[in-house]
Amino acid sequence: MRRKIRLMLACAAMFLFPLTFNYLSPYVSIDGAMAGLVSGSLLVFALQFLSGIFLGRAWCAWACPVAGIAEIGRGVNDRRVNIKKLAAVRYAIFGVWFAALVGAFVLAGGIRGLDPLHLTEKIVSIDEPAKFVTYYFVLIALLALTFAVGRRGACHAICWMAPFLTAGELVGRALRVPQLKIRSEAEKCVSCGLCTKSCPMSIDVETEIKSGRVKSLACIRCGACADCCPKRILRFACGEAKDNVIYGKSVY
Ligand code: SF4
Ligand code: SF4
Ligand code: SF4
Incomplete structure (x- = not known):
């Protein structure tokens, strides 16, 4: 849908x-x-x-x-x-x-x-x-x-x-503004690779989600990865400000 x-x-x-x-x-x-x-x-x-x-x-x-x-x-x-x-x-x-x-x-x-x-x-x-x-x-x-x-x-x-x-x-991350992102329950991943295959932006989603969220600046929030995941462990979320500290540091 x-x-x-x-x-x-x-x-x-x-x-x-x-x-x-x-x-x-x-x-x-x-x-x-x-x-x-x-x-x-x-x-x-x-x-x-x-x-x-x-x-x-x-x-x-x-x-x-x-x-x-x-x-x-x-x-x-x-x-x-x-x-x-x-x-x-x-x-x-x-x-x-x-x-x-x-x-x-x-x-x-x-x-x-x-x-x-x-x-x-x-x-x-x-x-x-x-x-x-x-x-x-x-x-x-x-x-x-x-x-x-x-x-x-x-x-x-x-x-x-x-x-x-x-x-x-990047400004939103620096200011610790809650941002729309893709979150994951990485421990439930079965490494099927479907998320990476479906990503229109060629992001290695399977690797990215190991940290609990997609961090790549190329992510366009299309949700294709979430839609195709057989374990339903990817979802849209609006991160809390405290997430953005970790989120930001891991990218700069
Ligand atoms: S939301 Fe879209 S662009 Fe972002 S990681 Fe998932 S499939 Fe790729
Ligand atoms: S704004 Fe986004 S979708 Fe539009 S052309 Fe640029 S990268 Fe592509
Ligand atoms: S589609 Fe779901 S289960 Fe498969 S690799 Fe991606 S996150 Fe893991």
């Missing part, structure tokens, strides 16, 4: 992508910054950061338009990927983009205002045929990358939003 709801939400987000495209665009942020404006996409990135404090990367499983694309990609190439290597690529790309963003604001003389509808005056992002060219180019690029790299390849390799979610999660 949970899986069905998640897939339905991911598909709905994917079909709404022509509407939301600009609000998630790294280009629109830079364009706004060049005029000293905080655009809609930058506001969304800020909200993602805030959501990360409490929900980690749940956005990635339940609300992101790319989640639907990633699920389609799994039908073609479902190979598990090397999270660390791809994260290095992603952070290198993010670093360049972030530096360009800051540089654009500096050249514009700082932040001069808010413009949530920057480049999206009609509220709908893809509002004329010419813009569909850009839209389909991005869709094809995301799909091609996922086909080429494997499970959620585009998410691991190039996503410009994940660092905001991850930063929020």
Whole structure:
């Protein structure tokens, strides 16, 4: 049931992508910054950061338009990927983009205002045929990358939003905010490996849960591991603040 709801939400987000495209665009942020404006996409990135404090990367499983694309990609190439290597690529790309963003604001003389509808005056992002060219180019690029790299390849390799979610999660851990996470009763595990096999983010769940919870910053709280566990020993939980001390230390 949970899986069905998640897939339905991911598909709905994917079909709404022509509407939301600009609000998630790294280009629109830079364009706004060049005029000293905080655009809609930058506001969304800020909200993602805030959501990360409490929900980690749940956005990635339940609300992101790319989640639907990633699920389609799994039908073609479902190979598990090397999270660390791809994260290095992603952070290198993010670093360049972030530096360009800051540089654009500096050249514009700082932040001069808010413009949530920057480049999206009609509220709908893809509002004329010419813009569909850009839209389909991005869709094809995301799909091609996922086909080429494997499970959620585009998410691991190039996503410009994940660092905001991850930063929020790290801040939440540092502040010891109770966060949504996957907990386990590790002593009842029979090491069948199904959780690791099912994880869309290629996390070694079987090893992670030995500490009592999934600690990986790649976890998107999709619940696939909990749904497939034959012993039903994985579950969503909102950790108490004292957990986050241990939780945080084991990751930094
Ligand atoms: S990693 Fe990025 S593209 Fe992938 S689901 Fe998360 S926010 Fe969306
Ligand atoms: S560890 Fe579980 S909840 Fe986290 S991404 Fe993997 S399958 Fe989803
Ligand atoms: S699916 Fe459940 S029983 Fe199997 S390895 Fe994972 S946690 Fe252990």
